[in-house]
Amino acid sequence: MSHDVLHPTPEYLAFWRERHVCTLTTPRPDGTPHVVPVGVTYDPGAGLARVISNRHSKKVRNVLAAQASAAGAARVAVCQMEGRRWATLEGRAVVRTEAEAVAEAVARYAERYGRTPSPNPDRVVIEIALDRAMGRA
Template sequence: MRARIAMSAAARRFLAEPRPATLTTLRPDGSPHVVAVRFTWDPAADLARVLTVGTTRKARNLARPGGRVALCQAEGFRWVTLEGAATVHDAPERVDEGVRRYAARYGTPPPNPPGRVVIEIAVDRVTQLNL
């Protein structure tokens, strides 16, 4: 079993706020690809989820084994960055869990485009500022 990550109570409260974040993945040439996303945070499992379509650049960047990402939620000079190994899943039960959590966090269901997948990030590193 993986050890729980260390995070301040203030950072946990900040991540509970329904804000967007930036997701950084690496392109095949090693350059960063940064996009704004909505996400969910499961503090009990140290797991972040991002819904997307399997053909997007972010999902394709994670098709290679060993993909790591950084997910950063910021407001002014406060921010929390979650880093970890990311995997892309199209299994209906995993996508449905992402949809359920998204609707609970943002108060509305997410878009439902064809080819929807969920990126699951097993967070193993947290950095923060002013929290």
């Protein structure tokens, strides 16, 4: 079922506020998918999903490689599921390194997951400009 990225149903948004491990799928430079478990926050007001990560991770390198290509951004998906409920958000990802962007993403992560990550000077944010939402919540 399709959902409006900027105006999700209350049930869909509530599902994205629950504590769930998610997956992030990024394209490797050869085009094959790289799927890893992550924490994700969904901000429908801004039309964004955010994933905090270490700047040296493979997922970050994949997004950076796509940013440097003619595409200018990586086409990615984040997904979560529990029983019959599932939700996927898709969009174009970029890596943000600005302190304000990282702090915002960490604060949102702490709110959703109930814990503040340890300080990490190598932390960056994969910021996904969303254009598709699907699922059954």
